[in-house]
Amino acid sequence: MGILEKYFKLSEKKTSVKQEFLAGVITFLTMSYILVVNPNVLSDTGMDKEALFTTTALATIVATLFMGIYAKLPIAQAPGMGLNSFFAYSVVLTMGYSWQFALTAVFIEGIIFLLLTFFNVRELIVRNIPKVLKEAIPVGIGFFITLIGFKNAGFITSDANTLVRIGDFSSHNVWIALVGLIITGILLIRNINGAILIGILGATSIGLILGDISLPSQIISTPPSIAPIFGQAIQPMLSSEGWNQILSIDMLIVVFTFLFVNLFDTIGTLIGVVSKTGIADEDGNFPEMKKALFTDAFGTTIGSILGTSSVTSYVESASGVASGGRTGLTAVSVALMFGLALFLSPIFLMIPAAATAxxxxxxxxxxISSIVKINFNDLSDAIPAFLTIVFMPFTYSIAEGIVFGVLSFTIYKFFTHKKSEITPTTYVLTFLFILKLILDVLKI
Structure with a gap:
């Protein structure tokens, strides 16, 4: 206890070992759904679902421990929602690349993120990306993720004439998802910790009652092997064909999208959560910002080698902070909880996609909450924001939303005498995206 007191300065932060531990348990309960959702999402690419469970837990444990011990912040990290959907449904299932290619892109993103953090380039990037696009991208991703949830639930289905239509409500999957959605919503409204996880478990119970799933023969088990996916991120680097893909425009777009979304998602989460601890200034800056960003980059790099999509800071950490978490000991506690969950894989792996929808x-x-920050009275902002948002779900691609958002922003600002709002970084991105479109048209 004396070592923990001295290292984390518990008395100075007006907290205790018990308070930090309980805060960590609460954070774990609010974000442990990722152990179910991430394997379900990424396994759609052909990756081994059981290996993904173990990898998701390991990446979370490593990154969160590093955040707690190195940055000393009460923030947990895990494979990010939105980023895993982009990995699976855009890069692999839409663009047609292998999941190994996608892991390589995540690995490259992590290395770039490390370099950007080391050389303090983060501030430069943040200043030069149009603010309206920063607000629009999370909204588009929110609709994109919702579309995937509707599809997995069976709420919607494809139609040759109308593209989509209402799903078959006689299907058990629909009712499993509906029950989960109702339970989750009620618990969230009542501010119950672990609402999402409880909703998933409630939906799974309906699946058990309906006979769609069955209980595993054992609850506690050795974690599944990660051999099927471990180290695959560096496999494309071992062949000339792999390097042709790595040096392609598509790889540049994919890496940029991972980097862009991860960077701003992390910054937003860090500023939002840390501000509740009282150590951030009015601009959202705090002493350990660089260490926190470095931890995020480290987590993404290690996660890609283990075999999962980008790791990021979790906004659910705010639940632990609200419960009294003030130091990195909270994050250490979260990591310990995920360590225990590693041995409960039969329970987590039996949960169907409909229950996670x-x-x-x-x-x-x-x-989508950031949509209120967009100035829709200025059409030179509103149109690019709108295109960014709608292109993501309607093209089933987060990357296309960013591409057409940046292109439209540059075009509308350039031809409406608002060139001063276009930064050099935006011009560079516009050039690269136009080049990509030309290569797509020419089938190169």
């Missing part, structure tokens, strides 16, 4: 829908709701 409500989690996707609710996370989509949380992500």
């Amino acid at each position: 409500p989690a996707l829908i609710i996370v989509g709701l949380f992500m």
Whole structure:
């Protein structure tokens, strides 16, 4: 206890070991749904679902421990929602690349993020990306994730004439998801910790009652092997064909999208959560900002090697902070909880996609909140923001939303005498995105 007191300065932060531990448990309860959702999402690419469970837990443990011990902040990290959807449904299932290619992109993103953090380039990037696009991108991702949740739930289905239509409500999957959505919504409204996880478990119970799933023969088990996906991020680097893909425009777009979303998602989460601890200034800056960003980059790099999509700071950490978490000991506690969960894989792996669909829908709701910050009275802002948002769900691609958002922003500002709002970084991105479109048209 004396070592913990001295290292984390518990008395100075007006907290205790017990308070930090309980805060960590609460944070774990609010974000442990990722152990179910991440394997379900990424396994759609052909990745081994059981290996993904272990990798998700390990990446969370490593990154969160590093955040707690190195940055000493009460913030947990895990594979990010939105980023995993982009990985699976855009890069692999839409663009047609292998999941190994996508892991390589995550690995490259992590390395770039490390370099940007080391050389203090973060501030430069933040200043030069149009603010309206920063607000629009989370909204588009929110709708994109909601669409995936609706599809997994069976709320919607494809139609040859109208593209989509209402799903078959005689299907058990629909009712499993509906029950989960109702339970989750009620618990969230009542501010119950662990609402999303409880909703998933409630939906799974309906699946058990309906006979769609069955209880595993054992509850406690050795964690599944990660051998099927471990180290695959560096495999494309070992062949000339792999390097052709790595040096392609598509890889540049994919890496940029991972980097862009992860960077601003992390910054937003860090500023929002840390501000509740009382150590941030009026601009949202705090002493350990660089260490926190470095931790995020480290987590993404290690996560890609283990075999998962980008790791990011979790806004659910705010629940632990609200419960009294003030130091990195809270994060250490979260990591310990995920360590215990590693041995409960039979329970987590039996949960069907329909039961996790409500989690996707609710996370989509949380992500669209920044839409209120967009100035729709200025059409030179509103149109690019709108295109950014709608291109993501309607093209089933987060990357396309960013591409057409940046292109439209530059075009409308340039031809409406607002060139001063276009930064050099935006011009560079516009050039690269136009080049990509030309190569797509020419089938190169």
